[in-house]
Amino acid sequence: MSTREEIATLISYVLSERNRQILINSGLDxxxxxxxxxxLRGLQDLGWIGHGGLADFAESYSLTKEGRRIVSERPPITxxxxxxxxxxxxxxxxxxxxxxDRKTGLRKLIEIDCNHGxxxxxxxxxxxxxxAAERSKDFGNLAFxxxxxxxxxxxxxxxxxxxxxxxxxxxxxxxxGDRKGVCEANRAMGVVYGNKGDHDSAIRCFESSLSMAKSxxxxxxxxxxxxxxxxxxxxxxxxxxxxxxxKHCLDYFLExxxxxxxxxxxxxxxxxxxxxxxxxxxxxxFGKTISTSRELNNKELLGIxxxxxxxxxxxxxxxxxxxxxxxEAVQIFKEPNNQNMLALAFRNYGYVEFxxxxxxxxxxxxxxxxxxxxxxxxxxxxxxxxxxxGMALIKSTVNLRLAAKLxxxxxxxxxxxxxxxxxxxxxxxxxxx
Numbered sequence: 001m002s003t004r005e006e007i008a009t010l011i012s013y014v015l016s017e018r019n020r021q022i023l024i025n026s027g028l029d030x031x032x033x034x035x036x037x038x039x040l041r042g043l044q045d046l047g048w049i050g051h052g053g054l055a056d057f058a059e060s061y062s063l064t065k066e067g068r069r070i071v072s073e074r075p076p077i078t079x080x081x082x083x084x085x086x087x088x089x090x091x092x093x094x095x096x097x098x099x100x101d102r103k104t105g106l107r108k109l110i111e112i113d114c115n116h117g118x119x120x121x122x123x124x125x126x127x128x129x130x131x132a133a134e135r136s137k138d139f140g141n142l143a144f145x146x147x148x149x150x151x152x153x154x155x156x157x158x159x160x161x162x163x164x165x166x167x168x169x170x171x172x173x174x175x176x177g178d179r180k181g182v183c184e185a186n187r188a189m190g191v192v193y194g195n196k197g198d199h200d201s202a203i204r205c206f207e208s209s210l211s212m213a214k215s216x217x218x219x220x221x222x223x224x225x226x227x228x229x230x231x232x233x234x235x236x237x238x239x240x241x242x243x244x245x246x247k248h249c250l251d252y253f254l255e256x257x258x259x260x261x262x263x264x265x266x267x268x269x270x271x272x273x274x275x276x277x278x279x280x281x282x283x284x285x286f287g288k289t290i291s292t293s294r295e296l297n298n299k300e301l302l303g304i305x306x307x308x309x310x311x312x313x314x315x316x317x318x319x320x321x322x323x324x325x326x327x328e329a330v331q332i333f334k335e336p337n338n339q340n341m342l343a344l345a346f347r348n349y350g351y352v353e354f355x356x357x358x359x360x361x362x363x364x365x366x367x368x369x370x371x372x373x374x375x376x377x378x379x380x381x382x383x384x385x386x387x388x389x390g391m392a393l394i395k396s397t398v399n400l401r402l403a404a405k406l407x408x409x410x411x412x413x414x415x416x417x418x419x420x421x422x423x424x425x426x427x428x429x430x431x432x433x
Contacts, residue, residue, distance in 0.1 A: 002049070002061045004028060010048050010063075011039045013077065014088055016096040035095060042091040042109075043067070046084060072408070083297070087112055094125075103132055103141050110148045115260070117299030119336045123152045143172030143181055146355055150188060154195075156298070157339050157376045160193050160425045183212040183221050190228055195340070197379030197417040199232050206232070223252045227265055233270050235380055237421035242272055263289045263301050270308055275422075284311035290325075303332035307341055310348045314355065322352050340381050343372035347385050354392045362392060370406075383413035387426055400433050407433075 008028055012020055015035070022030050031039075040061070043049045049069035069302035070080075077085055090112065093105025106129040113122035126149045133141035150165035166189045173181030190205030196233065206229045213221035246269050253262035270285030286309035293302035310325035326348040333341040350365035366389035373382040390406030393399050407430040414423035 002067075003065050006063060006067075007040075007049075007061060009071050009074065010067060011036070011042050014039050014042045014046075014090050014091040014095070019095055025156070027330035038095065039091070041121065042087075045113065045116075045121055046087055046091075082387050087130060103129060103138070106132070107141070107144055110144075114148060114151050115296075115298055115300075117155070117303075117332065117336070119152050119155050122148060123184075126152065139172045139176045140178065143176070143178065143185075144170045146172065146329065147181070147185055147188065150185075150192075154188075154192060155336050155338060157195075157378065159192050159377055160194050162190060166192070179212060179216050180218060180221065183209050183216070183218065183225075186212070187221070187225050187228060190225075194232055194235070195378045197413070199236065202232055203229065219252065220256070220258070223249045224261070227261075227268065231268055231271075234268070234275060236285055236418040239272060239275065243269070246272065259292055260296055260301065261300075263292045263296070263305075265270060266292075267301070267304055267308065270305075270312075274308065274312065277313040279312040283309055283316065286312060299332050303329045303338075303341060305333070307344045307348065311344070311351070314348055314351045317355070319352055319355065326352075339372045340378040341380050343369045343376055343378075343385055346372055347388050350392065351388060354396075359396055363389075363398075366392060379417050380419070383410045383417075383419075383422070383426075386410040387414070387420050387422075391429065394429065394433060404430055 008023060012023055012029075013027070015023060015031075019031060028036065031428035040049070046066075047064055048070060050062045050064060059432065077088055080088065086108070090105045090108035093101045094109055096102055096105065106125050110122050110125045113119070113125065126145045129141055129143040130149075133136075133145060146165050149171040150162045150169065153159075153162035153165060166185050170182055170185045170189075173179075175186060186205050187209035190202045190209065193199070193202035193205060206225050210222060210225035210229070213219075213225055226245050227249040230242040230249070233239070233242035233245065244359050246265050250262055250265040250269065253259075253265055266285045266289045270282040270289070273279075273282035273285065286305045289305040290302060290309060291298075293305055306325040306329035310322045310329065313319070313322035313325065326345045330342065330345050333345070346365050350362045352371060353359075353362035353365055366385070369385040370382070371390055373385040376382075386406040387410040390403045390410060393403035393406070407426045411423045411426040411430065414420075414426060
C-alpha cells in the first residue's frame with residue numbers, strides 16, 4: 001500500500017495552483033473532498049496508481065511502476081512523456097476556476113477518456129461539463145457534452161439514447177452556427193443508424209455530413225464521412241465502391257499523420273477482405289492496426305482489431321493466436337458491456353471449439369454469440385453470428401432444423417440491411433440441407 005506522503009506527492013502533480021498550495025501548506029485532509037476524489041481518479045487514468053483503492057481512502061492505493069518512478073524522481077512536468085504531460089495539464093485546468101479554464105480542462109479530459117475507452121470516467125465528466133455549461137448558458141459546451149455523451153452510449157450499444165444525445169448536440173450546434181459541429185454530429189448519427197441496420201437513414205446522414213464538409217472545406221471531415229459510407233457499401237455488398245473509398249481515406253489519413261483514423265480505415269479494409277474470405281490479407285491489416293492501437297494506447301481500436309484478427313486466425317487454423325486475441329479483446333469490452341463486440345468474440349470461441357471437434361462447447365459459444373448479438377441491436381452482427389452457428393450445425397449434421405432456422409434468420413437480416421450477396425449465400429446453404 002502507498003503512504004500518505006507518496007499519494008500527496010502524486011496528487012500535487014494534478015492539482016491547480018490554488019489547491020496545490022493548500023496541499024503543501026496543510027496536507028491531504030485540508031483539500032476539498034471532491035477535489036481529492038477527482039485527483040485520485042485522474043491518477044488512476046494516468047496509470048500512476050492502481051484501480052483497487054477507494055477514492056475517499058487514499059492509503060488503500062498501490063502505486064504502479066510509473067507512479068513509483070514519479071515519487072522517487074519527482075521530475076518536472078516538462079520531463080514527463082508528452083501524452084501524460086497533456087493529461088496532467090487537462091487535470092489541472094479541470095481543477096481550476098469554475099468558468100472558462102475548468103470547462104476547457106473537462107473537454108480535454110473527455111476527449112482523452114473516450115480515446116482510451118475510459119467510458120465511466122468520460123460520462124462523469126460529460127455530466128460535470130453539462131452542469132457547468134448550463135449555468136453559464138454556454139451552448140458550445142452543452143453541445144460538446146451531449147455529443148460525447150452520445151459516444152459513450154454508442155460504446156454501450158445504447159442506440160436510442162445515443163440518437164437523442166446527438167440530436168441535442170445538433171440543436172445546440174445550430175443555435176451557435178457551428179457548421180463543423182453539425183457536420184460531425186450528423187456523421188455520428190449515421191453510425192448509429194448503420195448499426196441499427198437502417199442503411200437509408202445512415203446514408204442520408206453520411207451524405208449530409210459529406211456535403212457540409214465539402215462546403216466548409218474540411219478535408220478531414222470529408223474523409224471521415226466517405227469512410228463511413230464505405231462501410232455501408234460493404235454491408236450492402238458494393239465491395240468495389242467500398243474498397244476505393246477506404247483506400248482514398250487511408251491515403252489521406254496517412255498523409256496528415258492521423259494514425260488513429262488511418263488505423264480505423266485499415267480495420268475497415270480488413271473487414272472488407274474478410275467478407276471476401278481473404279483471411280490472410282485481412283489478418284495482415286489487423287496485425288498492423290493492433291500495433292498502431294497499442295502505440296496510441298487506444299483500447300477501442302485495439303479491441304476491434306483483436307476480435308477481427310482472432311477470427312482470421314481461427315479461419316486460417318492458427319488456433320493459439322485466435323484464442324489469445326479473443327481473450328484480450330473480451331477483457332477490453334467486458335467492463336463497458338459492449339454486447340456487439342462480445343458477440344463477435346464469442347463467435348470466435350465457437351469457431352475455435354468447432355475446429356477442435358468440441359461440439360458441445362462450440363454450440364454453447366455460438367448460442368451465446370447469437371444472444372449477445374440480439375442484445376446489441378447490431379443487425380449485421382446478428383446475421384453473421386446466426387450464419388456461423390447454422391453452418392456449424394450443418395457441417396456436424398447436428399440439429400438441422402435449428403440450422404435451417406438460423407440460416408433463415410441470417411438471410412432475412414442480410415436482406416433487410418441490403419446485403420443481397422450474403423443473403424444469397426445463406427439461402428444457398430439452406431437449400432442444400
